[in-house]
Amino acid sequence: MRQRLGRLGFYLLVAVILIYAVFPFYYAIVTSLKTGTDLFRVDYFPFSLSWENYASLFQHQPFARNILNSIAVAVAVVALSLLLGVTAAFALGRIHFRGRGLLLFTILSVSMFPQVAVLSGMFELIRALDIYNNLLALVFSYMIFTLPFTVWVLTTFMRDLPVELEEAAIMDGASPWVIVTRVFMPLMWPALVATGLLAFIQAWNEFLFALTFTLTEEQRTVPVAIALLSGGSQYELPWGNIMAASVTVTAPVVGLVLIFQRRIVSGLTAGALKG
C-alpha cells in the first residue's frame, strides 16, 4: 500500500514537472491561434484555429527578413568560431606548453564576463569599421561569447581522444596540421555538431548587441523584432502577433534540440563540468 502511494506521488511529481516545463509554450501556441476579442478570453484549450496572426507577421512586418538575418548571423558566427576553435582546441588540448592553464582560464573568463562591459568600446569599434546597423557588426561582436565557448568545449573533447592515434600519426611523420585535419576531425564530428548547435542557439537568442548595434527594422534579428513588435495603437500590444512570432522562431529550435538531445546534453556538461 505504502509503496503504491509512493509510486502515485512520484508520478504526480512527474506530471507537475511536465506541465510546468511545457505549459507556457503550449499557451503561446493556443494564443497565437486566436484573433480579435477571443484573445481577451482565457482558454486552457485551443477552441479557435486561425492562422491570421501568422499571415499578418509576414505581410505587415519584415519578419521573413528578420528570420533570414538571424540565420545568416548565427551560421556565420558558428562557422567562424568552429574554424578558429578546432585548431586552437588542438593546441590547448594536446600540446603541452607553458602558460596553458592561464590561457584556458582567461578564455573561460571571457565567455563569462558581462557583455555590457564591452558595449561602449565595441560601439566605437563598430563605427570605426563603418558596420553600424549592418549584420557584420553582429557577426563581429557575437564572437566574444561564441568563440571562447567553442574553444573551451572543443578542448575538453580533444583532451579525451585516445593518445595512440596521435602517436601513430607522429610515427608516420604527420605534421600537426595533418593530425588535426585528417586524424582528429573525422573523430570530432559529434563534438563539432554539439558545439556548433549550442553556439548557434546562443547567437540566435542574443539580444543586447542586436538591440544596440542595429537601427532599422530590416537589419533586426528575431529577438529584437519580437521585443519591439508594436501594434496599431500605442497602448495595446498585439499579443496575437507576438505569440505567433514567438512560436515561429521557437518551434525550429525546439525541434533541433529534441532531435539532438543527447549531443546537446553532452556538449553542455562537457563545457561546464570538466573544468
Place this chain on the structure above:
Amino acid sequence: MAAYEGPTLRQRRVRAAALFLAPMLAVLLAVAGWPLLRTLWFALTDANLAQISGAEFIGLENFLVEVQGKWYGLLADPMWWNAVWNTVYFALVSVTIETVLGMVIALVLNAAFRGRGVLRAAVLIPWAIPTIVSAKMWGWMMHDQYGILNHALMGLGIIAEPLAWTADPDLAMTAVIIADVWKTTPFMALLILAALQLLPSDCYEAARVDGVHPVKVFLRITLPLIRPALVVAVIFRLLDALRMFDLVYVLTPNNEATSMMSVFARQYLVDFQDVGYGSAAATATFFLIAILTIVAIMVGRLRQEVER
C-alpha cells in the same frame, strides 16, 4: 610518449601550437580585449555618443566628485546602488530556487521509470526558448487584465482580485524571478543529472542493504559526492544572473524595482548618450562581477581544504 619525442619534435609541436592559437587569440583581442580597454578608458572621460572619440580625460569624476560640498558621480548615485542591490538580490534568490528545483528534477530524471525520455525532452524546452520569447510569454501569462495566471489564481481562490505582476513595484521582481527560474532551471537540472549519473552505484547498494533512509542517503552520500559539480553549476548561473539584461528589459521595462546593473549602464550609454557615465557603470559592473567570482572561487577552495 617520451621515448621518441626528441627536442626537435617538441619544439615543432610548441611552434605549431603558437600558430594554431594565433588567429583565435587575435580575434579575441579584437572583440574582447580592445573594447574592454576602451570602455575602461571612456569611464575616465566625458565622452558622449555623438562624439565618442573626441572625449576629454576627467579623472574619476564619473565615479565620485565633490561640487560645492555635495557628492556626485556613480558611487553617490542612489539609482546605481538600487540597481546593484536589485541585481544581487535577483541573482541570489533565483539561483537558490533554481538549484533546489533543478535538484528535484535531476533526481526524478535519474530514477528509472516509463516516460523518462519524454520528461527529459520536455524539460529541455524552456532552455531552448530564446529569453526574449520567454519574457513575452510570461508577460502575456502575467497580464493584469487578460493573463492566465491571475485567472487561475482567482479560480483557485488564492487571490481575490487581479494582480499587476509586471507593473506593481512590489511584484515586478517576483515576476522577473518566476520567468527566470522557469527558463534556467533546465540547465541546472541537466548539470546535476550529469553529475548524478557518474556516481558509483555500489555505495547505494550497500546503503539499501543496510536499510538506510533515502533522505539520509541523499544528505550523506549523494550531496557530498556531487558537491564539486554543484558548486561549478551555481557559480556559472550566478555569473549569468549578475549580468542579467534581456529578460528585465522586455518583461518589466523602466521599472525602478527591477533595474539591474546592465540595464542601468546601457540606459546611460544609449538612451542618455552619456558614454562616460555609462562606461563608468559598465566598468563598475565588470569589477564587481570579477571580484565576486574570485571570492566565490576562493571560498570554494578554502572550504574544500578545511574539510580535508
